[in-house]
Amino acid sequence: MTNATSESKHFSILVVDDEPANIDILLGILKPYYKLKVAPSGFVALKIVEQFIPDLILLDIMMPGMDGFEVCKRLKSDKRFTSIPVIFVTALGQGEDEEHGFSAGAVDYITKPVSPSITLARVKTHLSLAHQMKTTEALVKERTQDLLASQQSAITMLAAAGHYNDTDTGHHIWRMAAYAKLLALQSGWSYEQATLLSQAAPMHDTGKIGIPDSILKAPRKLSEAEMVTMRTHAAIGHKILSQSNTPLFSMAAEVALYHHEKWDGTGYPxxxxxxxxxxxxxxxxxxxxxxxxxxxxxxxPAWAHDDAFDYLTKHAGTHFDPTLVKHFLDAREIILTTKQYWDKLEEENLLPSIDSFIPDVISRKS
Structure with missing residues (x-):
């Protein structure tokens, strides 16, 4: 046979049929080229797939108890098995039956009595297509991970740049990002958008890299002229972060520009x-x-927790959005748990990945 090669032995096929004679025929055709498993019913096939995921399934339609259409639907409804190509092997005619099979998730039909050459050709074709798909998906996943790693590095570097001259912030930018994510979730944001905000938040002071050291490190109260200069960090950060129009950096630019605005209109810029x-x-x-x-x-010194919460309450409606302050106070317990988590990391001089702003248990709870 030229339809299959010795490399085919890397692929496994599950043959599902309630008729032993049909199974024997398919085994005779495929066994020289593929690793095979057999199931005499749909129920057994589903149990086998739970323990052993084949590269392809040859599935009879007319079986007692659970027909092939139902088996295929159940497989395709489980994300673990959706990528397994299913070929129906059946004596049923074309037309509605084929349409039913394709709608159930099958990729092809082989009609009984089976032809060895057609069976081998179609099996080889769909195994090749599935293998190419898996290879492509793996490559995309790898490239996506590389992109995410680069993005996380950019976030870390821009956040660090904004606080380069501040040696006492410690884990501040990461801890406040965790609070931002929690407050966003508490306010009804989707998990994805709240995570995006937690990634954007650390870059809120990026613009401080454009402020002279004489102002940033001044060991005294700034003059009015110096305050005017200091306030330009919001626009500087926005200008830097606006160089990218991705959702992440667009949000980061927005936060950088407006995080010093106040609810009553007395903020800047x-x-x-x-x-x-x-x-x-x-x-x-x-x-x-x-x-x-x-x-x-x-x-x-660090303020007591109660005093800090009281400060937010006192300035709700002037400095802060009063509704958001209420959400923050409602999340008091989880806020303090998050603070303890980050304080411990800071004591141990540890910094987890940017996806770990909030411990998993807290993320699930929220």
Missing amino acids: EGLNGQEIPQSARIVAIADVFDALTMKRPYK
Whole structure:
């Protein structure tokens, strides 16, 4: 036979038929070229697939108890098995039966009595297609992982750049990102969008790389002129992060520009008020201030948790979105659990991946 090669032995096929004679015929055709398993019924076939995932299934349609259409539907409804090509081997005619089979998820039909050459040709074709698909999917997954790793590195570098001259922030930018994600989830954001915000939040002060050291490191209260310069970091960060129009960096640019706006319109750089301020920036503002208050700095001790929550309450409706403050207070327990998690990492000088802003148990709970 030229239809199959010795390399075919790498592939496995499950033959499903309730008639021993039909199984014997298929075994005689395929055994020289493929690793084979046999199931005398649909029920047995499903049990076998749970333990051993074949590269292809040859499936009879007319079987007692559970016909081939039902077996195929059950396989295709399980994400573990959707990629297994199923070829129906049947004596049924074409037309509606074939349409039924394809709608159930089959990739082809072989009509009984089977032809050895046709059987080998179709099996080889669909195994080859499935193998190519798996190879392509693996390559895409690998490239996607590389892209994500590059993106995470960019986030880390831009976040670090914004705090390069601040040696006392520790895990601040990552901890506040965790709070931002929690508050977003508490406010009804989807998990995907909340995760995106947690990745954007650490870059909120990227623009500080454009502020002179004499201002950033001034050991005194800044003059009005110096404050004007300091406030330009929002626009600088926005300009830097706007160089990319991906969803992540678009959100990061938005947060960088507006995280110093205040609910009552007294913030900067544009003096927006209320819901004119993007919700992403309103969320980050609360997360950022809460963490700044509760962390120890050279010029101040860490505030007690109650005092920090009281500060947010006192300034709800002036500095902060009052609805978001309520959501934050409602999540008090989980906020403090997250703080303990990150404080422990900081004590041990550990930094998990950017996807671990919130411990898994907390993510599931929220």
